[in-house]
Amino acid sequence: MSTGTNIVFFLAFVSSFLSFGLQAASPDSLMLGCGSENEDTDADGRKWLPDSKFVTASNSVQAQAQYQDPALSSEIPYMKARIFTSNATYKLSAKSKQRYFLRLHFYPANYGSHNAEQAFFSVMANGVTLLKNFSASITCKATTQAYIVREYSVAPLTKDDLELTFSVNTGFAFVNGIEFVPAPDDLFDQATLVGNPDQSFDSKSSNLQTLYRLNVGGSSIPPTKDSGSLGRTWYDDGSYIFGANAGVPNLADNKTKIEYKDIPDYSAPVDIYTTARSMGPNGSVNINSNLTWMFNQVDTKYMYIVRLHFCDNKNTKANQVVFTIYINNQTAEPAADVIGWSGGIGKAAYRDYATILDEKSGGDLWLTLHPNPDSKPQYYDALLNGVEIFKLETGKSLAGPNPKPSEMLEKNEEEQKKNFENQKDKETGSNKAHVIGGAAGGAAAAGIVAALCIAVYQRKKRVQGTESHTNSWLPIYGNSHTSGTKSTGSGRSNGSRHLSSAAQGRCRRFSFVEMKQATKNFDETNVIGVGGFGKVYKGVIDNGATKVAIKRSNPQSEQGVHEFQTEIEMLSELRHKHLVSLIGFCEEDNEMCLVYDYMSRGTLREHIYKGNKTHLSWKQRLEICIGAAKGLHYLHTGARWTIIHRDVKTTNILLDENWEAKVSDFGLSKTGPDLNKGHVSTVVKGSFGYLDPEYFKRQQLTEKSDVYSFGVVLFEVLCARPALNPNLPKEQVSLADWALHCQKKGILEEIIDPHLKGKVNMESINKFADTAEKCLSECGVDRPSLNDILWNLEFALQLQEGTDSGSTGLASRTRSDSDDASLRNQHMMAIHYSNLSLGSESEIGEEQPPPSSNNNEAAPDNDSAIFSQIVNPTGR
The missing domain is CATH 2.60.120 (Jelly Rolls)
Structure with missing residues (x-):
């Protein structure tokens, strides 16, 4: 490279470092926000120009997406699109004999009356076919992505412009963004x-x-x-x-x-x-x-x-x-x-x-x-x-067929449509059915109270050692267990024998010698928690290069084999920024260990009310809740099949050194819903205080059961108290019940964390509380989806960030104090979207930490609890 180019590169690097992501493209780069009327800046600080003067199309419209997927990396350029109902051409200025990168951005959404599922089109660049009969909607579904970026390296041009032509095959064509960036010839x-x-x-x-x-x-x-x-x-x-x-x-x-x-x-x-x-x-x-x-x-x-x-x-x-x-x-x-x-x-x-x-x-x-x-x-x-x-390129073409979605994904979509239609039929029942349902609901509520009392008694017995463990549930895969799931006489556990070969292939397998070396022979000083599976140790592998958390099974616990199998089957396939990563496992000499990434800041519960040394700011709490919601959203919609976590709680939300939230503990998780139903029929498992009452009553599990549990988590974050506290007056024992009561009475501010009072935007608090309240709706179909929850939490964060920057007035202001018309419009839009929850089935809940003399504590102290039920091993 020339000296001048090196200087330009250095200045660009320094500029981006000092001012966070200023435009990194070269001066000759062209970035078009298609369908936009004004210049916009994306989340990386890059500027996108309106595209109108670059396109020749008589039948084109500018359109706004009706919904923003939480997975979008930036609102710009994806929330606006240029729609073509007939062939159209962009003419992009270029230099001859120059190579270019061409990037096309697509976000398949509903744009007014134009549904991206109906769009099939082709794209050509100077006579080379880039896309043929392309469907962005099918491609996103097959790849489980929210949006697509197609990048091409265009060979050195023979003329001073590039003609990019969109041809409609069926329906219409669309594009959200176009990048045209000069690239070195060599x-x-x-x-x-x-x-x-x-x-x-x-x-x-x-x-x-x-x-x-x-x-x-x-x-x-x-x-x-x-x-x-x-x-x-x-x-x-x-x-x-x-x-x-x-x-x-x-x-x-x-x-x-x-x-x-x-x-x-x-x-x-x-x-x-x-x-x-x-x-x-x-x-x-x-x-x-x-x-x-x-x-x-x-x-x-x-x-x-x-x-x-x-x-x-x-x-x-x-x-x-x-x-x-x-x-x-x-x-x-x-x-x-x-x-x-x-x-x-x-x-x-x-x-x-x-x-x-x-x-x-x-x-x-x-x-x-x-x-x-x-x-x-x-x-x-x-x-x-x-x-x-x-x-x-082969034969002037780079186009391939649209990817085919998996059979399971297609069947799930068909079943979801059927379930939605069936649910609509159920909702047309007579008034008599409502009266009967009300009476049955009252009886069920009484049953739940009785069950809670029994659960408290039974757990006390377990603590005293008077009750043995039982195997009351099965692993996720019906063929992944036999009657011999305990240890065999040979001294080798069957834990991994019944794992799928794919799961074993995706996981690293450790020897028990490596586990002992990693934990200094399971030194008690390395114990960072105790859960239903066994003790959790801090360790290092790969000659000290990698810190890990190692869950070692308790040989006396028969349920460990099932959790062991399920955790590996689940996490070996799941990869997401907000899910804890499973590195590998060990199964040898009657020993079972699970090896995870080490989460240095422990559980969310520790930083809310259990021995926390620092108090999380409201913004930090919102960001943590958003991260956890993204992890759950991925389980419900982003994996190859729907996964219901079934044990969402603050001890199963872990925090890394950067305060990023990651969902953990998949030992109770279930795939679902059943392809012939809208739910999974299963023995009730979970943690009291978080447990969906509808699931408890019907033994029918849906993803909305996770939504209920997450609603309890939201109130825990807001109120800084356990989900259940037996030391409080009867009406306050259950946080879910008490928070809903205070919310309806308009006195919720009296029970929020004292460390938050007077320091936060009450608009943000109210939006957060409204979201938590909807999560705790009695009927699962009335609860929001994780999409809707994420939208509302992000909005609550924006409200708080506005306060932090001084743009929305005093932190203590209430909803009625807001005179900012723009903010009010955004707020109304948020409420509108949050009420559009497309629920799928039933749920409701309750939990049970051990009694404590401290009203703010739900479990014994543990300085660095890392994994499932480490702080509170009960509820399994």
Whole structure:
């Protein structure tokens, strides 16, 4: 790069660091907010221009999305769209002989009378077909994403503009955003053909589509942090690792300076080369295993460029680490030696490989690294820093078919429609049925009170050791257990024998020796909590590189086998920012252990009312609740099937060092609803005080049972007291009942956390309380969805942030004090949306912590409780 370009890059980096994400694109970049009338700024601080002067279309309209999905990374450019009812063309100014990145943004939503499910269209760029009969709605459903970004690398142009044409196949066409960013001409060059190392493919003049771009061993990198002002997004690789060996993330030493010796510095950002994933320090284990990534939904019959980024920040000499690279089971590089390639420690390098994906692949592309013993290296290891995968144009086309949603997803959608219709039929019942229902509800309420009393008595017996444990529930998968779920006479537990092979393949398996080493032989000083499963220990693995929390089963607890199986089956498939990560498991010599990411700040309950050393601000509480809601929302709608947590409470919401909330403990979770019903019929399990009364009464579990429990959590956060406190007067024992009573009487402010009074915006408090109240509705169908809850919580956060910045007046003002017309309009819109809850079934709830002499305590003290029921092991 020239000196002038380096200076520009440095100034851009400093500018973004000082003012949080200022426009990172080059001066020649074009970012269009399609359908927008004004210039807008997105969440990363990038500016989007209106598109009207770039498009020629007689039949186009500007439209606003009717609903904002919580998963949207930014309101800009996704909440507005340009709708085409006939063919239309964008003309984008460009320089001839210049390569460009073209990014198209799609958010399939309802835009007035235009429903994105009806939109099928094609897109061409200067005669090259990018999308053909494309459905953004089908693609989002199949990939469980809220929005889509399609990125293309357009070959050097032969004229001074690019014509981007949208053609309507069925219904209409639409687009939310367009990015047109100049790229270096030499970004692509020669790629070695996999299977034919003596041949290479010249990709310099090819059009390409970006399929994957990963920061291996590190976190996601936003477009504002990309190098060369190219605006690329780099995602973390955790979701693509296949098999038991997930390797070890590595971070370059602070003293190591990354150097771009033989490659340009726009190849990838510095952060790509400072982080890596290696196989780990145990050579004898590494030589018998692989480090593998799997990429699915890749179109067959196309050629692909696989770009691998390397930088060895640990070794200093050639032949210390040598490994073989396989792409789709073919040797791409027999003896990869990063130090030999780059010339030394901290020097960046990359390699391009070209491969053809045939139909036998099933649409999966595999990348595998394995130590090469033939070179007799000093260490048996392998490493990788980054991956990019590009599809190459074939016959003037980059288009592939719309992905096919899974059969389970399609069946679930059909069943949800049937359930909704059935529910509407039920709601047309006679007045007589309502009278009978009211009487039955009264009897059920009496039954719940009696059951609570029995539960209190039974738990006291367990504490005194007079009751044995029983196996009263089954794991999630009906075929994952037999009558012999206890330990066998051989001394080996059946815990993992009944796990699916897929679950075992996705989890790292530890030996019991490794567990003892990690916890210093289960030293009692490392105990950070005790739960129904057993004790939880703080530990370190991978030679101290990774802190973990290890749950060790109690051999006397028969229920541990089921929780063990369910936790692995569940968490091995689930990956989300707001779900606690399962690293692996150990099942050996009658011992069962589960290994998780260590959550340094413990449980939410600790920081609300149980021995907390600091008081969370209202903004912190809102952000934590939003994070937990996002995790639950993913369980209900983002996974391959609906997952009902069944034990939502403040001890199962964990906090990391950055105060990010993560939902934990899936030992009681259930998949559902049943494909032939709107619910799962199951034995009632959960924690009293949080338990949905409708579920308790009917033994019919739905996702709205989680909503009820989350409503109790919201009131706990607001009032800073346990869900159940037997030491209080009878009418105040249940927080849910007492909070609803105070809410209806208009005296809720009297029971909120004293540390909040006079310091927060009461509009925010009221919005939060209204949301919690709706969650506790008697009938599940009246409760909001997690989507609606998230909308309301985000709105409450905006109200509070307005107060913190001084834009909404005094913190103590009430709803009637608000004279800001704009805020009032937003508030009314929030209320409107929150009342549009599309519930699915029944619920209601109650919990039971042990008696305590302190009215503000619900369980024995524990300084660093980390996992399920660590603070309060009851309710199982």
